[in-house]
Every structure is written in structure tokens, then in C-alpha cells.
Amino acid sequence: MIERLWKYQKTPIALAIVSLVTYYLFAFQLERANTALLLSLYSILFACFYFIVSKGKNDFSLLLVFAVALRLIFIPVIPNLSQDFYRFIWDGRMFTQGLNPYLTTPQSYIEAGNLQIVAQARQLYEGMGALNGSHFTNYPPVNQLIFAIAGLFSGNSIIGAAIVFRTTIILADVGIIIYGKKLLQKLGLPIHNIFWYGLNPFIIIEMTGNLHFESVMLFFVVLSLYLLAQGKWILSAVMIALSISTKLLPLLFLPLFMQYFLTRGDRKTTHFRSSYPWKVRFREITKNLPRLVYFYLIVIGVVILTFLPFLTNEFAENFGASIALWFKKFEFNASVYYIIRYIGYQTIGWNIIGDVGPLLPKIVLGFLIVMAFFRNNRSLQATITAILISISFYFLMSTTVHPWYVATPLLLCVFTRYRFPLVWSATVMLSYAAYGANGFNENLWLVAIEYIIVIVFFIWEVYRPSKVTIVAKTAIES
Template sequence: MPGRLTTYLQLHRLPLLFALFSFVFYYAPAYQLERTDYVKLFTLFAALFFFCWKLIQFEKWNYRFLLVTGITARLIFIPLEPHLSQDFYRFIWDGQLIIHFLNPYLEVPNTLMENPELPIANAQELYQGMGSLSAKHYSSYPPLHQLFFALAALLGGKSILGSIIVLRGTVILADLGIFYFGRKLLKKLNRSPHLICWYFLNPLVIVELTGNLHFEGIMLFFTVWSLYLISQNKWQLAGVIMACSISVKLVPLLFMPLFLKYFGLKRSLFFYLIVGTASILLFIPFYSPAFFSNYSQTVGLWFTNFEFNAGFYNVIKHIAVSMGERPWEFIKDYGKVVPYVTLGTALFLTIQRNNKELLVLMSSMMWLLTLYYMISTTVHPWYIIPILLLGIFNSYKFPVIWTGMIVLSYFAYSQVDNKENLLLLGLEYTVVLGFIGYRIFAHLNKK
């Protein structure tokens, strides 16, 4: 046994060293880093991406090693509050409302705090932590998302940290599910199963999902599970699972038209019926006459009020403002156009591409999301993680590059007023668009 261990250490000394350095570098953003320290944050991310690349390069056929490395990196974050995001305060707030039979879609925190008998544990700390922007709006999180919040509030009791640990455990389990179904789906599609490690070991995924508790990973777990079931011709169950994905984040709704060619007209209609029925059933526990009005009002804010790390929007806004447009009016007009452009792109990809093959279908999903976030007014770093996961099935490199380049957008967090550096954003999108252009050009040349 000692001899075998010595041989293993000799054969894997460099990957083990890279893994150890990764754990040390993850410790810093987990326990020591403030998001205002941009230079340190960027340096740590650059190093972590380098280690990720070398680990996959050296150990791509040793999935157990990479799995253990990815799990260990995530466990480093377990016993602490997120440093780089305050969203978790709203998560726990909504969960506390639900376990006390209060509907999070019907009252804003500002109003609820006026009630002296509000039964929420740690109400004042949660209210102050979520920030004034969140406190004056209704909850924007879909129903299955809310049920995970309720589970965290229930199991975490009156402890904020206890609720955080439950949420973090849920996110880690979702990533393990993505690793499991992702490998199975890659094998089914005759792709190298090691590609899933570009998701599982990606620093942006680990820091933003496990560290900062964003739920893209849980949405993607249901999405990948659904796609795997589709590859097994279990499309009825896949419809139910896809509804769960939509009920965590609304993003997969964009994919629905793309299934038309894959299933054919008759079967796709049944698939849509299953997805729609299951989604409605998940929304029913929260239904009230004011629900749709409040929910649509909050979701609509992301199109017409907020801007962060925007690509084409910043260019068009600059041109519009130079022609006399007022920025606060322009974003409202622009935000109303984005859904129509996205829907038009979805219909174009539905009609023009051969989505009868699952790999092509997943490629269409990736391109649709890419276009959507390229023209969006708000692109937080964790938003592009679905593009990363969908892209690895067709070996697209630009999503991996984007997960590295989007770290440039964190510069805004180092400014008192969160003012963005347009030169850094320009660099981010120039590099990403350069890789996209290269891929398209190479594909056309091959044809």
C-alpha cells in the first residue's frame, strides 16, 4: 500500500500541486477577500483559471481526481457568509415568509417591516443586508426557487448561517448532479466525458454558485437531466423536469420554440403541454389575484431599469446619447425591444437550423442565450454560466473564455458608486466576440 501511494504521488505530483494551490487560492475569496479589492480579486481569478486549465490538461481521463478536486474546492466555502453578494439575505427572507405562510409575491419588505408582529427570525439583519433596492420590490424568484429558500429557512432555524449552509449544500448537490448527468449525456452523444470538467472546475462556477449562492446551477441541473432524458427518448418525464428548471429560473422558457423540429409538430405540442401544466402546478401554491401583476412588474425591471456589464447596449446608448437621447428614457425604450429581438432570434434558430439532432439543438440553445446576453442591459457574471455548460457539448471555446473575461466587470464593485470602466468592458466583449468570429469563420471555411 505505501509503495502504491508513493507511485501515485510521483505520477500525479504536478496535478496534486495545482490542486493544492487551487484550494489555497479559493480560501482567499472565501475568507479574506473584499469585493472592493479588485486587483487581488482579478489576480486570484487569473491564477485559478490557470490551475483549472492545467488540472484538466493533466488529468482529463482521471475523473475521480477531478471530481474530488471540485468537491473539495466547494467545501472550502461551507461555513461562511458570502463576501461578494448580498442576494442571500433576500433568499432567506423569502424562505422565512413561506414557512410562516406569508406569500413573498404579495408584500415588499419595506411594507412588511412596518408590522411590529412580523414573525421573521433576524428580520432587521435580513432587511438591512438585502439592501434598499431589493427591499422596495416584490420577490422575482420563481416558485421552485422559493421552495429551496423555504427549506433553508426551515432547516436553518433562526440561524442565518444555518440557512446559508443548507442553501450551499443544495447548490453543491446540484453541481454533482450536473457532473453525473453531464458525463452520461456526453457519452451518449459520443463526446469526451472529461468536457464536463470545464464546468465543474471552472472558478466562476465555484465562486459565484457555491460561494455566492446563485441558483443557475440548480436550474442547469434540471436542464441537463431533462436533456439526458430526451436523449433516452423519455420525453414525457423530460417535460416535467424542464418545468422544474423553468420554475427555478425563467431562462429555459427561451428554449421552448427550439424543440419544435426535434420532436416534430405533434410530439412537441404534447411536450409543451406537459411543461406548461407542470409549471402551472408549481405556481398554484403562490397564486393570488395580485400575483401576476406584482411578479411581472418586478421581472420587467431587469429589462427597463437596471444596467450592468452590458455589451451592445452600451455602444447603442453612447450613440443615442450623443444624438440627444436621455439615458433614463433610452433604457426604457431599449428594454422593451430586447424581448422581441430575442423571440425573433429564437424563431430564426427554430426555422433555419437542423435541430433534429440533440447536439445541434443544444448548440442553438447556446447561441440563443449568447445573443440574448450580448444585447441585454444587465449581465451579471453568473448569468453566462448556462452558456458555458451548453457550449462544452459542442466544444465551443468562447464560453470558457467569457467566464474568464467577465471577471473584468467586477471592477465596478471597487467603486463607491459602482461606476463601470467602459474600457474594461470593451476589452471583455472584444475578446469574446473575437473568439466567436474566429469560430464562425473557421466553420464557414470548413463548409
């Protein structure tokens, strides 16, 4: 059996062994400030990943084994590229003591000398950093539940909590691969496409390695889409609600389901607003409207239920203030916003984030409305494509784009003909160059390179579809 496997899958196995060694170095030897080593190791991993999927695409089970094995390397490791998990542990330990994590900040306890509020309070606060510790938590209830589970099962062990987080994320990624395969089959696409997500070193490093919970959110998203493809729209609504209660991002998806529900996923017409006489369209929409309304009501109801245990008079104010900070204060790895900021400096002489930041979400909302009403989103694949384009536009308009945010467009793209998020998953790691030995200092030339490559590739995909199809069939089989 082993000899036969080696005979037919020699290249993927050899590259997987190289990846194992490289991931070990990444997990145990790398410091975030060592940008040269980080980018070198990542380049090796990305090249290996590309050829593993390309050469081993006919053996789904083997690729799944690789996906799990490569993640297991990170099990006993403290994340070396992100400090966020310290805040996760803090929130979880507060929750297990019956305290509402949304009502106070870690800094308030530290300054009051109330170090017994959670075990290892000082260590956790120093780990998360003063910036994180000075703000109210913005992690939704499903995340808080996972944090609490880690608090229950890890005791006072930081590495124990990290292992609980990591196990949850690995299980979520396995679920994504399994249900992603099922969804690809429903859409008539190659099942190995899911490994452009599942074996991507960006995903393995940012989710399993750095303990970001986009994987859990995306598991619920994929399960929701699969259930929708099966016609189980009630369960689909519950799953999309759970994804929102993990990360708020899927709230942006909701308007884009409108056409799919109002037309029952009919592919016959090319435009939502034409092709049928208006009386026929009106009858069709009227007939299907209740299902859309019920879908939205279920989503809203489940989200409210998950937040219900935390609701107090102070909750909305604190949670809203924390979310608003991302638009008014924080700047990292942005694209369009940095151009606007530069224009502001040149024209009025100061940073205009306080004015522009709140305006950008309104632009995104306008874009979502256009995508919902004026693009053909009648089939499920067309709906997924609309979500992909809309989420990517949202990130282009954002003032802060952490690397792990790219996980969402990356997963969505495997169910479409687009692959620009795959390119983005390679270039986004350039953003870590901001964390040098002398502290934080963002290199805007590297940010420009990151986005120029992605945008140019996207334009190429849009305006040269025949060329993309040829490349997709021969290289990554879109």
C-alpha cells in the first residue's frame, strides 16, 4: 500500500515532508520581527502547497491527511505572529466566573490592582498589549462560548487554553473541507478546489497557528450554503446566524441572498429585473417573498438569542464603541483608504480618518445594494460570487485589513471561477513586515505591492475570461 502510494503520489508526499520541516521552523524558530525569515519560509510553504494540490488533486483522502498532519505541528506552540489569543483567554476566564466580558476592560482591573479577577491577569494583560486591553471586547457570543470552554478545560494553563482553541479551529477546518467538498459536488465543480483553502499555508498559519476564529465562522457559512443547495433553508438560516454570532462579517452577506430566494434559484433569466413580463415577475416575487422574510427573521432571531445572556444597558454602548474604533482609529494594511489619507495630508495637512472612516461603510452599503438589485444572483453560485466580490470590496474600503481577514474571500473563491483571493493569500503576508525589530513601522511600498498584484490579477480575470478558463483548467482547474 505504502509502495503503491509512493509510486503514484511521490511528488506530493515529498513536498509534504518539506512542508512539515518548514512548518516546524515556522512554529518553533520564527520571531515576528524577523521579516526575511518569515517571508522566506512562507514562500517555500506556498510553493509546496501549490504543487501538492496540483499534483495530488486526484487523491482527496491523501490531501485531507496532509491538511490535518500539517496543522498538528502547531498544537503545543504559543502563537508567534499574533497576541489576540491572550484576550480570548481573558474573556473566557471572566465568563467562567459568571462575569459579563462585554462590560469591562482588562485595563480597568489592572489599574485598580484587582489582579485576582482572572488567573494570571498580569501575564495575560501584558501578552495582549495595552491597546487591546484598553478596549471593550468585540468578540460575539459563539466566540465567547469557545473562550469559556477553554477556560473550563485548561485551568490556569495558557498553553492549555491555546490547545483547546487550536483543536476547535482544526475541527472547523476539517468540517470546511468535508462540507466544502459536498458543496462543490452540488455546484458541479472539481472537489479538490477545497484544498486551495484547506492546504493553503496562509490558512494553516493564521487559523491553526495564530488562533483566529475565521475558521469557525466559515464552517457555519459553508454548512449554510450546502444546506441552502439542498433546499433546507431553515437550517441554512440557523447556520448563517451562528456564523454572524462568531464574527459579524456575514451580516454583509444577507442582502445578497434576496434574488436567490425571490426566484427560487432560477437560472433561466439573465437579469433579475428583465426577461419576464412585469406581471409575471410580480407574481413570482410575491409568491416567494414570505420565504425570504422568514429566512431573515430566523437569522435575526437566532442572533438575538445568542446575544441575550449578555444584554444589559451598557452592552450596546460598549460593543458599539469597540466596533466603531475599527473605522475611526485603527489603520493597518489598508488600500483605498491609504490613498484617501495621503490626499488628506496633502490638502488639509492632517489624518482624516475620523471623517473618512465612518463614510467608508456607507459606500460599502451602497455597493451591496447595487450588487443585490442589479446583478444577476439567481443561482447559488452567482450568489456566492456576489458575496465574494462584495466582501473583497469591503476590505478594499476598510481602514484595517489584518492578514487573517483574507480567509473569507479565499474560501468563497473556491466555489467560483475567481482566484484573485488565492493570490491575495500569498501577498498579504507582506503586511507582517510592519512588525520589525524596532517596533511597528508600516512599509507602504510593500502594502502597495500587495494590493497592486491582487487588483491587477482580478482585472485580468474579469476582462480575459477565456484566458482565465484555459489557465484554470491546466493549473488550478477553476
